[in-house]
Amino acid sequence: MRHRYLVCYDIADPKRLRLVYRKMHGFGDAIQYSVFKCDLSAAERVLLIGALREIINLRQDRVMIVRLGSIDEPAEQRVEFLGPPLAPWIRPAAVVIG
Template sequence: MRRCYLVCYDIRDPKRLRRTHKLMKAYGEAWQYSVFYCTLKPIDRVRMENALREVVNLNVDQVLIVDLGSNEEAAREAATILGEALPEQDTGIVVI
């Protein structure tokens, strides 16, 4: 079963920051530059964490992963946005 996560990070080195951002784009949608919303299967969460451990410096960087639960709609509605709205949700449907 997929669960929703909010992943936030504070990376001190610009090169690691770019690598972390590129990595996270494969797992979720950017809500801000260092904040991602992800809907992941348990195995994908493990893969994401392992990949993050390879990119970040655990002595000086920080990654916060918040489990928002299994209900995607409720997880999105739990967010309060001040300022510019979040990007439209990608439905994953492609029409050719």
């Protein structure tokens, strides 16, 4: 069974922050700066935690993982935004001519 998670992080070092951000894109969608929505199985959750532990400094950085429930439940109704939500990050296409 897959569950929806809200993953929020506060990373002290800019290099680790970039690494965490890139890693998170493999597991979910950015919904705010340093906040991701992830639909994960139990095994994927373990992989995510392991991947983050390899990057973060446990004395300086913090990651919060909140289980919002089954992906079959309307979790969006349990989350409120004040102000405009962050637009999804879309990488522009680039054409390289060699």
